[in-house]
Amino acid sequence: MxxxxxxxxxxxxxxxxxxxxxxxxxxxxxxxxxxxxxxxxxxxxxxxxxxxxxxxxxxxxxxxxxxxxxxxxxxxxxxxxxKEPFWKENGNALLSAMLMAAGYLLASVYGEAGMLPALTFGAAMLIGGYKLFQKGIRNLFRLQFDMNTLMTVAIIGAAAIGEWGEGAVVVVLFAVSEALERFSMQKARQSIRSLMNIAPKEALIRRGSSELTVSVDEIQVGDVMIVKPGQKLAMDGVVIKGTSTINQAAITGESVPVTKTVNDEVFAGTFNEEGLLEIRVTKRVEDTTISKIIHLVEEAQAERAPSQAFVDRFAQYYTPAIMALAIGIAVIPPLLGAEWGDWIYRGLSLLVVGCPCALVISTPISIVTAIGNAAKNGVLIKGGIHLEEAGRISAVAFDKTGTLTKGFPEVTDIVAFGGRSESELISIAAAIERRSQHPLASAIVRKAKQMGADLPLLVDDFQSITGKGVKASVDGQLYFIGSPKLFDELRSGIIDTARERIRTLQTQGKTVMVLGTQQEVLAFIAVADTVRDSSKAVIEELHSIGVQKTIMLTGDNQATADAIGNQLGVDEVKAELLPQDKLQYIKQLRQSYPSVAMVGDGVNDAPALAASTVGIAMGSAGTDTALETADIALMADDLRKLPYTIRLSKKTLAIIKQNVTFSLGIKLLALVLIVPGWLTLWLAILADMGATLIVTLNSLRLLKVKTRTSSHLKPLR
Missing domain, CATH: 3.30.70.100 (Alpha-Beta Plaits)
Structure with a gap:
């Protein structure tokens, strides 16, 4: 309803x-x-x-x-x-502490039973615990048993049996404990606040012939933003003029600057290091990538992790149980003949040490800290449940193209014949391929530029030979470039020794193109989608941190897939797969492994990502689909973020277990100390405050988990 x-x-x-x-x-x-x-x-x-x-x-x-x-x-x-000054924010607690100290000084003169010390301790309790008593008494009448109720009953009970000094100590230490809790949550939330302050609130915009500084809320899609060297970008957009290096650490977590020029996409919150840029704005301020990151991170913190849900359910029953147990300790032994005052005191001590502060804060502060740290390092984790699952991953399946490999073809080998230089031959090939639309043609053109080769100017009679290659006249000479089959049909042919070289290159997962004339073969040019420099090292690190199996999934032929798989060291290679085949394989894999991750681009691999325990999208900066569909989004096009994410998740799981175990262990120890009467009120609150402080500091250790730099991961040779 x-x-x-x-x-x-x-x-x-x-x-x-x-x-x-x-x-x-x-x-x-x-x-x-x-x-x-x-x-x-x-x-x-x-x-x-x-x-x-x-x-x-x-x-x-x-x-x-x-x-x-x-x-x-x-x-x-x-x-x-x-931000209020500390003394002002905690003024009541400071005054209460001073009154408590004055009370003990007076007690040393007039004795603890004196009227003046009791009044001073009472004033300390009222001033320091005024707000606490308001909440506690209100909750007591409503039968809502929380930590405010426990502390209120304990402090009033201590005063009722004449323990004014200990009651004042409990008030002061509880105030200190709450101040620590406020500080710890502020510290954990700082990662989100720092993200919110990354992008400037104003930008220099050109409208017509005038340039004016405008609030980001007033900037429209299509406006031209001018960004000078040393300034941050206020909006997402596309470069329309200028070239510069941009530090994208705020978005991707990578501090190595990226060169941006005309038609390149840029993001709000990134830093322009060198040149003057003119950028056409493509998104409103609420739709920028940094805005979406902030929104997703905040939403992720609202998603309760399984461990947090367990702690919350446990706390619902735990606090009333502590209340009932304390009443039992205070009442039952005296009814059997024991001293009332002694056992009431023990019951009050149990109420104080039973306060669930440390237990309740143990999980959420760990989750918030970990998700915030991940966001600062360019990893979006979409909720506590995904954070926990990432720490349990036992098998990782990778899409090949664009994930383990760079996603675009590169020239890997040039084999020259007839004594002509590689530079000359690549120039001829590039001059022809500049007119081709074939995906491999761009690889040859890029290689020629990298080698600084001079491209011939006179290219005539360009013609595509369907399914086989192309031909054209370069500086008056007719050349052919295409598959080995094309040259089998020409009079030039390919000799057996050269054919063996082609087979060798093909078994390495490379596509071989032949350049020549009708009379002779001039060169073999091998092209391949090369693996990322860090891929092999990442696979090795995944195995070292407990991932049992790594699998490469691809639509490529088996020979090419096996060659790349062997190069990377993955455990299994699945080739010639359609998207539905990848989906089916992930489902089968989940039957053998409890937690399976699928790493892909978030678009083509959407079914497989959805079927996995944890779907991880790579290179998600600016990709709305990947940001929305994946459980975890790696903002940078950098596979090294994956081991970092799993290490962070494992660390988070370990810290949550440590926190919960320690919090409950302190309570059990206190119960043991209550029986012989060794647990005093001040020791009880000190134990609870200490537990809260230790749990908080332990959780904040997650801020120190960092991505490993290139010096830690050796590139693939």
Missing amino acids: RQHEAANHEKQVYRVQGLTCTNCAGIFEKNVKKLPGVADAQVNFGASKITVIGNATIEELEKAGAFENLKVIPEKQRVTEK
Whole structure:
């Protein structure tokens, strides 16, 4: 019913300032859902956003978040969040700490039972725990057992049995713990905020004969943007004038600058290093690649990982169980004859140490940190579930063309006959092929340019010989270039020793073209889709980090596929496959391996990507289809991002397990210490605060996981 209602309401997205704990996020979401006119609402804790289906004013939303003084801002509104000084942001906690210290000084003079120390400790508790008590008492009456409820009962209980000093210590340490939690979430979210600030808010635009600085919100598709050396690009577009090197690290994670010239695509947030560029804008500001990256990363943080879902479910039962156990410890032994004050104190200690702060924050902070780190390194992970699955990958299937190989043909060998130079022969071949539309022709032309060969000017009588090659007159001499079969039909022919050389080249996965006249063969030119420099090293690294099987899938013939597969060191080669064959193979592979990744371009391999456990698209910068369809998108056209992604995922899984185990271990240890009465209130809160701090710092270690540079991965020789 709610989904049906939601379909008939408008969707609004807002940013939320002050959202620091998962429990507060849950309460805020419930409060918003209860507002009149709201059909549904979902809080994205990692991105600090709320999506509202229905009609609600900002005032109503802020009232729903008044319990935490939350501020609500429309998603697209540009707001600079003011950073309060530490002393001002935590003024109550600092004053409470000073009063607590004064209380212990007075206690040393008047004794702990004195009226003055008790009043000082009481003031420390009220000032430092005022907001905590508000939430805790409200939740207690509503029978909502969260950490605020636990801490409120424990502190008031400590005061009731005369433990004013320990109650004050608990308030101060809890305030410190909350400050640490706020800091850790701010640190984890910084990766997203830094992305949001990458692109300039204004750009120099030429309209007609005038140049003016315009806000990016006012720039239209088709406008001409002028970018000077040393400036960042504000919008996506296509270069229409100029040549420069662009640092695309913000988009692809690669710091090596890329040369851009006329007709090349460029992205907002990238840095123009050298030349003056004129760029025709191709996308509105909300549709730029950097905007889509930010949106996808924030949405990814809203997707709960399986481990996070487990922790959330566990916490629902854990907190009431701790409450019940604490009541049992405080009441049952005294009813059996034990001292009331002693066992009430132990029950209060259990409430304090049972606070689930460390457990609740253990998973989301790890997920947010890992996804943010990946985005900064040019890898988009579309949700916690995909992050976890990537860490469990046991088999990786690669599309060949454009993934393991460069995706375009290159001249690999020139075999000259008759004493003429390679430069002269490639010049003749390129002069002819410039007029051809065949895919291999461009490889010959590129090779001639790389060699600096002079192209003959007089080319006449160009003619295509269907299915075999082409012929043309170059400087008055008739030349043929095409398959070996073409020359079998000419009087020139190919001698047996040369034919053996052709077979050798073909077994290496190369296509051989022959250049010659009607009388003689002048040269063999071998062309192949060459493998990427890093492909072999990446395959080796995948095996070293626990991937059991690597497979290359291609539509090429078996001989070519085997040659490239042997060169790369993949475990298996599947050739002559249609898209539906790749899909079927991925389905079969999943029956043998629990987690299978498919790496492709995100367009032609869409069925196979969808059928895999984790679909990974390469070279996704500027490719909307790849960004939308893949589970993980490697923004750079760089296969080395794949091992990095798997290492990051494995590290994240390990840290989540460490955090959960440590958090629960501390609780179990505390339970053991309660039995002999060794666990004091201040030690209990110190243990909980320490656990929160350790879990947070452990999660932030994910920021240190980096992509390996070329010095770590040896290129393929």
